[in-house]
């Protein structure tokens with residue numbers, strides 16, 4: 001494609017002179033008779049160079065140059081001011097308007113050629129750099145998308161493994177995949193209500209299914225005993241928190257660290273009467289305080305080895321309220337009741353025990369607000 005040069009001059013003789021010098025060099029010549037026409041033509045034709053007269057009717061060369069340099073689509077076009085004026089002030093004004101170079105009238109053939117050729121060289125270098133940068137940016141975007149996809153696949157694979165292992169640990173218990181999924185989603189909506197950031201909400205969503213992973217270390221005679229536990233059986237049972245911590249500790253992954261935190265703290269109580277460490281109030285990690293509420297809610301609204309029928313909702317709410325400020329963090333309890341409609345929706349939604357639902361949850365990631373919230 002031929003290089004385009006726009007000659008802007010109100011005197012026909014000047015236009016023709018410059019055209020006569022430049023045409024033999026193979027450039028395509030465009031003509032404008034004043035600043036307004038120059039701006040319009042530059043926008044429509046994007047020339048590679050503009051030779052701009054200063055004193056013209058309607059719009060002078062300073063104003064036209066400023067307009068072109070201010071506009072994103074024309075500001076890269078080099079502009080040579082062609083003027084008889086040798087006044088320093090005019091040169092400063094031209095530079096302020098954004099002119100790239102000057103050419104004196106009367107026009108000297110050699111000077112015109114030299115200026116045009118050197119500015120076009122700079123222009124083509126700039127064009128190359130700009131295109132190259134655009135190519136690089138595209139390459140970076142493509143690579144980033146590939147990496148994101150790879151990262152998502154790795155994340156899905158690792159979450160899926162964890163969910164399957166969690167399910168294995170729950171297998172001998174009467175708790176089901178549906179139980180751990182409900183806990184997970186209950187915790188998520190409470191965490192959102194409490195104003196936690198997206199990253200914390202996500203880590204709680206993914207970590208909470210592992211809260212009872214330590215039950216894998218509890219003998220069946222204790223874990224599955226229908227009826228009240230003897231004191232020494234109880235001492236065995238409460239070890240599922242420390243066993244869970246041991247299984248999960250020393251991970252460098254955020255949500256496994258969160259899972260460790262939840263495993264060790266979800267049976268602590270607000271007044272310090274919980275286990276295993278008797279932590280009190282805000283010494284208990286918030287994730288543990290959230291799981292404490294939703295775990296009890298789910299236990300009371302599901303069948304258990306020692307109580308085949310779930311309690312009616314009214315009774316469950318009363319029991320939870322009775323736990324305010326002794327078992328439960330009052331703020332967590334408030335958040336829980338604030339989102340009770342969503343909690344009950346999740347309860348209805350997640351009844352199925354199938355692994356496929358768990359996997360669906362992993363694959364959908366955190367963005368399943370439509371279904372689960």
Ligand SMILES: [Fe+2]
Nearest residue numbers: 211212266267
């Ligand atoms: Fe537990």
